[in-house]
Amino acid sequence: MVSSLPRDIDAVNLALPMRLMLLTHSYWPEHSPPQRRWVSLTREFRRAGWNIDVVAPVAHYPNGRRNLPRREAGFAFAHQRGPHGEIIRRVPYLRHLGTSSLARFVDQLFSAVMSVPVGLFGQKPDAILATAPSLPTLATGYVLSRLRRVPLIVEMRDAWPDLARDARMVQGSVKSLVERVVEFVQQRADLVVTVTDGFAATLRDRGIRNVVTVSNGLDLSSIPFLEPPASDREVFQALYLGNHGKSQRLDVLIRASALLGDGFHLTLVGHGTSRPQLVKLAREIDAPVTFYPSLQGAEVIDKYREADTCIVSLRDDWKSFETTVPSKTYEVLAIGRHVTAVVRGEAERIILEARGGDVVSASPEAVAQLWRELAADRSRLTSGASGREWVRNNADYTKLAVRYMQEISALVRPEKAVPQERGQ
Known part of the structure; x- marks a missing residue:
């Protein structure tokens, strides 16, 4: 970088x-x-x-x-x-x-x-x-x-x-x-x-x-650094903000949330060509998912504050994504939330280098297992300031x-x- x-x-x-x-x-x-x-x-x-x-x-x-x-x-x-x-x-x-x-x-x-x-x-x-x-x-x-x-x-x-x-x-x-x-x-x-x-x-x-x-x-001075999520939450909250398209494979996240059921909730914020199909899928498999349109400003910060982990996702079957980094990666690292990273290649390297979260394969079972582990040991959600410092030095x-x-x-x-x- x-x-x-x-x-x-x-x-x-x-x-x-x-x-x-x-x-x-x-x-x-x-x-x-x-x-x-x-x-x-x-x-x-x-x-x-x-x-x-x-x-x-x-x-x-x-x-x-x-x-x-x-x-x-x-x-x-x-x-x-x-x-x-x-x-x-x-x-x-x-x-x-x-x-x-x-x-x-x-x-x-x-x-x-x-x-x-x-x-x-x-x-x-x-x-x-x-x-x-x-x-x-x-x-x-x-x-x-x-x-x-x-x-x-x-x-x-x-x-x-x-x-x-x-x-x-x-x-x-x-x-x-x-x-x-x-x-x-x-x-x-x-x-x-x-x-x-x-x-x-x-x-x-x-x-x-x-x-x-x-x-x-990003403009680091405009991004607040949030305190870690509360340790006594009854529901584990996962958040995705960004494009809802073929590139993101958000169906993996919806299927993961359906495997977890009670005690877990997934929030998807944004728009994109795949959004109607994703809404239909969540309804069909009774997944604990809430959809929101694109949000700006204070509303985005509120969603981050509610989240236990934030997701960056790119499908793993397209070779070109080995050299692609979702732009939201920098914002999640800067704001101090744990990252669930469904990525590989350069994006994976950044997450690990910044010590910002966990990298997981693009399968519902793998994502669901990670979220079970995080809910059971919430100390792993305290990612610290290392991600923000990485952004300060590189992005x-x-x-x-x-x-x-x-x-x-x-x-x-x-x-x-x-x-x-x-x-x-």
Whole structure:
């Protein structure tokens, strides 16, 4: 991970602040993974004097339609000020049913095409950064970087195109159009940024010439550290917050809770394409599960406070997930709750290194057995501050942003670059 970062932005020798164009399929005021990452990074970039132009659709995540007042969501082909003074240039979107993967892709494709003319307006940036997994955004970044003749930075927040094959979006040995487009852009980008060391190594093995890691993270100062759960609770409470999709295999957790019955309860918070099937499954097997929609702010902290253990989960039959770390991992570690980690690879390494909880295989029986043991010996739920300290040293956005600015500065103005150590 990032271990040799300067402690603050003042440590970065950026004689001439830059103008960065960010292409993303979701941004403030939405609540989404790219929004959480890039609002935090943008804040630090702006503190260093950088100008940020964000090109993003009118806010409509996650339901495929505008859920906010027009003044907040933005107007197509107009611009607005973001929370840190950045300029957000809005593009139109296609209204759709949020649970349809195909409709969501068509929407992203439409917005990506509309982003090309929008990205040609305004002052010329020093570099263009396109963040995936919205794959059409990568193509937009490539086109705009060539039209405006500036370096292209591609940020891969998921392990594409590997994930496409694991998810059976790609069949057989012949490469799909998706794979070819992603690899085409990756190979021609001036810099590829990954969020895990493992996927960075994979790309280097494929001959991608300039790859660095800037992991996901959080604003540690905004996350409280909770006292351990009470030792005399009658019901063992397990909590999952996040996406309800195929990647998470949350059916394993529901089946585990059904095996345990009385004295155990599972809370699932969030949304996703698999949620209707998960609700149906819980009802059919009479599992002690409560579903909540996505929550924000104090409501999330309340759920953490009620929990004995918090779950991070990725299915173990997709090889690409060996180099994937669920972004919620950092939040659970920082808040001080025991982690039930149904993960492998790099995510497993982080949990064990941070001494944040237990890693368990993705089977209902294994998860149920772990929860029985934790309920019988509640002293194991006191994970201490080691997880928070790990986050402080490796995943605090105030430090991650410094690393990012160093990398962009070295790309755009190599003569002014500050020597630094890169993870391999």
